[in-house]
Amino acid sequence: MRLATRKSEKQNIQPVDLHITQDKFDELTTKMEHMKKARPKLAEEVKRLAEMGDFSENAAYQIAKGRLRGLNRRMDETQYFLNHAIIIKHSGSDRVELGHIVTVEANGRTKTYQILGSSETNPDRGIISHNSPLGAALLGRQAGERVPVVLQNKTVAYTILNIA
Known part of the structure; x- marks a missing residue:
């Protein structure tokens, strides 16, 4: 039996180009730090709204849960990118290379x-x-x-x- 998946959970798998500059790497690192700081607040909001009772008719809970899910997905994608990034470095070559x-x-x-x-x-x-x-x-x-x-x-x- 196949499990149902949400439309948002279906991933369009495309090869990711991991070549980035040091500036872009630093920007992503800062972005990741901001997301890590925002996550506990979102999780607390989900918890607070969950305590209101019936999940099926709790629109605020559903919206908060969706925001938390989206943040988690962005954090996973950013962390993957940071872990596997290939930093573009200047080699001084007389042939055209990345970064030139x-x-x-x-x-x-x-x-x-x-x-x-x-x-x-x-x-x-x-x-x-x-x-x-x-x-x-x-x-x-x-x-x-x-x-x-x-x-x-x-x-x-x-x-x-x-x-x-």
Whole structure:
């Protein structure tokens, strides 16, 4: 017999990119500390509301229990990420690696990108994932190389101008 699962308990399992900067690691550590401090208050609230009696008609209890469950899930996810994180370190290589800031030219326009893990991407700020089409194509390349990248069903040639 199969046990019923809540919709919220069904997990969409996707591979997690564990590459992060030291700054992101520190940010997650701080976030984890805040969650650990908030948990006892939520647990106490659930306990207080549970003492009111009938669980099936106690909406405040159900809401508090859901918040506690959500906090526990976020704490588990954050702790897993912290335990398995791969910190991006600069190696000083002349080839494009994670953490490098790369200046490229394509179609007469110059752009600068920083290549980081998927959890830190922000294309508006020029931060791209090493798993993105452009990020993946640039990895391992050197300044001066011309790199073809397929974007939206067309090939764009990028020339690497500088690696920092």
